[in-house]
Amino acid sequence: MRRSHEAIQRDPDYKELVRRRSSLGWTLSLIMLVIYFGFILLVAYAPKFLGMRLGTGVTTIGIPIGLFVIVSAFVLTGIYVSKANSKYDALIRRIVERSRP
Amino acid sequence: MKKLSCMLATALFASLPTLALAAGAIDGGTKQAVNWVAIGMFVAFVAFTLGITYWAAKQTASAADFYSAGGGITGFQNGLAIAGDYMSAASFLGISGLVYTSGYDGLIYSVGWLVGWPIVTFLIAEQLRNLGKFTFADVTSFRLGQTEIRILAACGSLVTVAFYLIAQMVGAGKLIQLLFGLDYWMAVVLVGGLMMIYVTFGGMKATTWVQIIKAVLLLMGATFMAGAVLYKYRLQPRSPVRQGDRSASKEGRDHGAAAA
Numbered sequence: 001m002r003r004s005h006e007a008i009q010r011d012p013d014y015k016e017l018v019r020r021r022s023s024l025g026w027t028l029s030l031i032m033l034v035i036y037f038g039f040i041l042l043v044a045y046a047p048k049f050l051g052m053r054l055g056t057g058v059t060t061i062g063i064p065i066g067l068f069v070i071v072s073a074f075v076l077t078g079i080y081v082s083k084a085n086s087k088y089d090a091l092i093r094r095i096v097e098r099s100r101p
Numbered sequence: 102m103k104k105l106s107c108m109l110a111t112a113l114f115a116s117l118p119t120l121a122l123a124a125g126a127i128d129g130g131t132k133q134a135v136n137w138v139a140i141g142m143f144v145a146f147v148a149f150t151l152g153i154t155y156w157a158a159k160q161t162a163s164a165a166d167f168y169s170a171g172g173g174i175t176g177f178q179n180g181l182a183i184a185g186d187y188m189s190a191a192s193f194l195g196i197s198g199l200v201y202t203s204g205y206d207g208l209i210y211s212v213g214w215l216v217g218w219p220i221v222t223f224l225i226a227e228q229l230r231n232l233g234k235f236t237f238a239d240v241t242s243f244r245l246g247q248t249e250i251r252i253l254a255a256c257g258s259l260v261t262v263a264f265y266l267i268a269q270m271v272g273a274g275k276l277i278q279l280l281f282g283l284d285y286w287m288a289v290v291l292v293g294g295l296m297m298i299y300v301t302f303g304g305m306k307a308t309t310w311v312q313i314i315k316a317v318l319l320l321m322g323a324t325f326m327a328g329a330v331l332y333k334y335r336l337q338p339r340s341p342v343r344q345g346d347r348s349a350s351k352e353g354r355d356h357g358a359a360a361a
Contacts (some may be wrong), residue, residue: 032223036216043209051204065206070215077219084227088173091233 008099010058024083039069051068139280147295150311154299158306174309182309185316187218195272 008014042050042065050062198341199207225237232240238254270289277288300308 008290021227028223029220032216034176038214039212040209043206060205060328062205062208066205066212069212073215073219080219080223 003051007096011095013091013098015093017088017095021084021088024080028080032073032076035069035072039065104152136280136282139189143277143280149228151298152312153310157310174306178309178313179199181316182312185312185314187214188316188319237288 050060050065052060052061053059074100162185172310196207196211199210201207225240229237229240232243236254238251241254242250270293273292273325274289277283281288283291299311
């Protein structure tokens with residue numbers, strides 16, 4: 001390896017990769033945490049709301065809300081994986097190629 | 102290494118009274134008669150998975166083989182293995198039991214478990230892969246002081262292990278005790294010994310394949326059970342508890358809500 005790690009750190013592609021990936025990672029984590037703690041706070045402080053019946057059946061509104069939390073974890077992971085596969089991996093390959101002697 | 106094993110021994114020793122106490126806390130029923138059918142099925146499954154472990158151990162030559170199966174696991178296989186890791190006895194027995202006994206509150210446990218996983222993916226999974234390292238401590242000690250970071254990571258692991266593993270061991274020990282009619286301490290020693298054999302000798306390849314098998318078995322079992330319950334209650338998922346007497350619909354609904 002001719003180029004040192006300082007050279008990689010100066011690489012605009014590397015800077016873009018770090019900036020974009022960490023901003024996406026933290027944004028998605030934040031969304032996930034807001035959804036999760038929102039759900040927990042609902043359970044703690046508004047159990048009556050979660051216990052409301054949907055229509056005439058036995059299913060309460062808490063069931064779709066709990067399902068929403070689970071599905072949102074899948075959707076957010078899907079967003080991250082598609083971004084990582086389409087954008088970040090290409091950037092990483094370019095950075096690695098360029099730092100080869 | 103010596104320090105680490107010393108710490109491990111201390112943690113194990115410190116957890117012994119908790120193990121015993123926790124066992125007393127969930128003492129359910131009397132000791133069962135020795136159940137040879139259950140023991141036979143268990144032994145067959147253990148022999149099968151130990152065979153896989155032996156096969157994988159023969160192919161493990163380097164640290165890369167041990168920690169990441171030499172990169173020879175496809176995305177789908179790894180997905181199944183992670184699913185197997187995720188769907189432990191907790192989701193199959195524990196969560197269903199919790200939902201049965203405490204209703205909707207039981208759902209919180211399954212949700213909280215799941216939500217941690219995407220965050221791990223978003224924040225550290227890719228860094229691990231790009232550095233070509235295998236553990237969290239490897240990554241952080243890449244830039245920070247080796248010794249301090251490794252001690253910190255070891256403490257974190259031991260605290261987690263102390264709380265998590267004790268619950269797992271108590272659960273597994275109780276299950277084996279109930280199924281086999283063994284003494285509780287024998288069940289715990291048996292389960293703990295098997296766990297150590299799987300991971301120490303097999304490494305990641307064996308663990309991955311054992312998890313894949315577990316995931317497939319659990320998915321099939323859970324799907325079968327859900328289908329069987331729905332079939333029994335005429336494919337009407339609304340009120341499985343009191344489907345029979347429709348005249349007492351209001352009362353039936355209340356009971357259904359309490360159980361659901």
